[in-house]
Amino acid sequence: MASSFYPVRENEAQRVDALCDLKILDTQPEPEFEAVARLAQSMFNVPIALVCLLDKDRQWFKARCGLDVTETVRSEAFCNYPVALNVPFVVNDTWLDDRFIANELVTGSPHIRFYAGVPVSLQQGLPLGTICVIDREPRRFSDDDIRKLEDLALVVRSLYEQREKANQIVALMETQAQQTVLIKQQMLEISRQNRVFEQASKLAKIGAWEINPVTGDLVWTKGMYDIHGMSNTVPVDPEDIYNLYPPAVRKKLQKEIEKSNANLTGYTFEGPVILADGQRRWMRVSCEVEVEDGVIVRRYGMKQDITEQRELWDQTQFLATRDSLTGLSNRYVLRTSLDEAVLSPGGAGLRALFMIDLDGFKHVNDSFGHQAGDHILKTMGRRLRRCCRKSDIVARLGGDEFAILMSNVTDHAEFEAIARRLVSEFRKPVTWRSQSFQLSASVGLRIWNGSEAADADDVLSEADLALYAAKDSGKNTYHVYTPKMKSVAKRRIETVIGVATALNKDKLELFYQPKVALSTGAHVGFEALLRLRKADGSVTAPGEFEAALNDPELSRRIGTFVIDEAIRQAAEWRANSLAFGHIAVNLSGSEFQNDAFVHETVRKLQTAGLPPQSLEIEITERVFLNEDSDKVLSALKALKAAGVRIALDDFGTGFASLSHLRTFPVDVIKIDRTFVNGCLRRPDDNAIVQAILLLARVMELDVVAEGIEQEDELTALKSYGCGYGQGYLFSHPLPQTEAQLWLRALTTQRDVA
Incomplete structure (x- = not known):
């Protein structure tokens, strides 16, 4: 709730009137004010910096960095205090200050914990507002910090003075518009004052100068002597000052002066000078002229040492256009360049946007820390740059995402050659300290003709679709966008939405396929298989909605449903004294991202x-190959320690199976149906099946053969020593009611026996 009390000045009405007279409230953002706010944000390393004005019932922000809103109610404004007291005001920790602990800006967004503000006045005793810095963490603010903030307040004050002076000039012009006798003289004076004033505001000039072009007489203020490091007792020769500029710079300045003479106009010039003590400083000189009868009779202006500003500007330009870690262009530059490329058709050849994802980076970054991650990103940035021309835009978009914008290429083959080179470069090992990391890249490529107009958003989304296709096909490759990808993406989205809706409406269910002991034919358990029940009563297998299983969040929700339903069904059969054995459930990598997964699963069983x-728990090698394999390994070990059995599904169809058997806590190997169905027809498949069975015996693992459909397959597997199997020879996957009948029939057979 907003506070009903806040301090105000005795002359509050006069103060508000002065603010209104300034005519600044609700004006558009201005770069000078924004620059001061950014400087404050950078100088004090805070998330929020504001130039604030206190109106009657609100505080309004003339400039803001790190805050989305443009105003708040006056009752919640921290700036009430520095304005009311007319002194700097600091709150090191709002949670420890009874005045602010219940403030809505503390309890809610932007969650202020620290505040420091300095009042800004135009007239003595009439502070209009503040410049303030805000942090979401408590901090200390030294006396030196306060002095720095006061210096910035002086800059803001000068900007207010500029506006006040401009208002006065406008008022003067309006008042004297009808005074035709003095209009020419007044307009000349106002114009000169306005130009000098604008220069003073824009350039923050320190010294003023004036010269008579006819006599060469030069007049300097003390500030001019100061910025040149000269004593004001030394006569000033214009030629000596001119020669402070290096020869190449002098030529540019001379051209400006010649242009000024020819056009009877002023000029502004920036360039380095070498002072008498050897210092190299950047100077900005502005010149205005007075002309009589077509002749310049007076030159005057301001001069400023802008060395620090120049350095800050260079740094700001770098930060605004470059990724600070890799030195590549940033997302803003890429988007600006892409907008220009698609909105300005023309030029020779083709254009292309490459979208690049670094595969395996998250695992390295999480396992070895940000120093290793930063080293990898900088290395990959240099490799990207080497693959491109100087004219290409090479950008880091954030995280492990990069992009390249190329133009003026003759054919598609050249782009694809670059894409192959990118994939090859990213595949090279990266060495960091004693570690060597093997990563890869997925690249999506959108190519269009430079003579045709295109839409930037479409190009970005289509390059992303190509990138998705590259990642979906196994990563470490590239794909060029085709229109078919858009329809595939649309179907994928529709599938995800459809399955999510089915999950919410209880249209997903489990079918149960029996597993038997091959030597006796005895029932040992079920594999739970997910099915989607359509409106017409038919069911579809996961192969038809695989896209939903590839969506991490939906896959996690489906995994939770499968485990919950399997446990519920097992509990029901156990209560009815039906010996179901065990129920095996298939899980993806998404479930293992939940740190509480093991605990929750064990609790549900209990x-x-x-x-x-x-x-x-059945998992495939794809889960092992997940970037978070360490998390998967930890979860599987905990599950096994709790007594849950682990099965490796589709064994032999992936990569590095033997190393996984050694590393991961596997109890069961499931031979993929492709080997089972081919073991009697293809010698290679037969050899693979017997090798797996031999390996399992050595490692004391159970083996389940999947997809047994023929008697001769069963006979062969039994002769090889395979312990268990499942397939249509024994039973199709059964809905819950039929699975229960299956179990009751088995119970009856045992009772009769």
């Missing part, structure tokens, strides 16, 4: 009164 061996 709550249902089920022994842990009632549940078997």
Whole structure:
């Protein structure tokens, strides 16, 4: 709730009137004010910096960095205090200050914990507002910090004075518009004052000068002597000052002076000078002229040492256009260049946008820290630059995302050659300290003809679709955008939405395929298989909605549903004394991103009164190859320690299977149906099946053969010593009711026996 009390000055009405007279409230942002706010933000390393004006019932921000709103109610304004007291005001920790602990700007956005503000006045005793800095963490603010903030307040005050002076000039012009006798003289004076004033505001001039072009007499203020490091007792020769500029710079200045003489106009010039003590400083000189009868009779202006400003400007320009880590262009430059490329068709050849993702970076960054991650990003940035021309825009978009914008290429093949080179460069190892990291890149490529107009947003999204296709095809490759990708993406989105809707409406269910002991034919358990029930009553298998299983968040929700439903069904069968054995569920990598997954799964088994061996977790090698394999390994070890069995599904179809068997806590190997179905027809498949069975015996692992459909397959597998199997030879996947009948039939057979 907003506070009803805040301090105000005794002359508050006069103060508000002075603010209104300035005619600054609700004006558009101005670069000078914004620059001061950015400087304050950078100088004090805070997330928020504001140039604030206190109106009657609100505080309004003339400039703001790090804050989305343009105003707040007056009752919540911290700036009430420095304005009311007319002194710097600091709150090191709002949580420890009874005046602010319940303030809505503390309890809510932007969650102020620290505030420092300095009043800004135009007239003595009439502060109009403040310049303030804000942090979301408590901090200390030294006396030196306060002096720096006061210096910035003086800059803001000078900007207010500029506006006041401009208002006065406008008022003077309006008042004297009808005074035709003096209009020429007044307009000349106002114009000169306005130009000098604008220069003073824009350039923050320190010294003023005046010269008579006819006599060469030069007049300097003390500030001019100061910035040149000269004593004001020394006569000033214009030629000596001119020669302070290096020869190349003098030529440019001479051209400006000649242009001024020819056009009877002033000029502004910036350039370095070498002072008498050897210092190299940047100077900005502005010149205005007075002309009588077509002849310049007077030159005057201001001169400023802008060395620090120049350095700050160079740094600001770098930060505004460059990625600070890699030195590549940033997202802003890429988007600006892309907008220009698509909105300005023409030029020879083709254009292309490359979108590049660094595969495997997250795992390295999480495992070895940001120093290793930063080293990799800088290395990859240099490799990207080497693959491109100087004219190409090479950008880091953020994280491990990069982009390249190329123009004027003759054919598609050249772009694809560059894409292949990028993939090859990213595949090279990166060495950091004693570590060597093997990463890869996925590249999406959108090519268009430079003579045709295009839409920047479309180009970006289409390059992203190509990137998605590259990642979906196994990463470490590139794909060029085709229109088909858009329709595929649309179907993928529709599939994800459809499955999410089905999950919310209880249209997903589990079918159960029996697993048997091959030597006896005895039932040992089920594999739970996900099915989607359509409106017409038919069901579809996961192959038809695989896109939904590839969506991390939806896949996690589906995994939770599968485990919950399997445990519920197992508990029901156990309560009905039906010996179901165990239920195996298939999980993706998404479930393992939840740090509480193991704890929640074990708790659910305990709550249902089920022994842990009632549940078997099946995972594929794709889960092992996930970037977060360390997290997966930790979770699987914890599950096994709790008594849950782990099965490696589709064994032999992926990569590095043997190393996974050694590293991961596997209890069961499942031979993929492709090997089972081919073991009697193809010698290679037969050899693979027997090799897997031999390996399992050595490692004391159970083996389940999937997809057994023929008697001769069963006979062969039994002769090879395979322990367990499943497939259409024994039973199709069964809905819950039929699976229950299956179990009851088995129970009856055992009772009869």
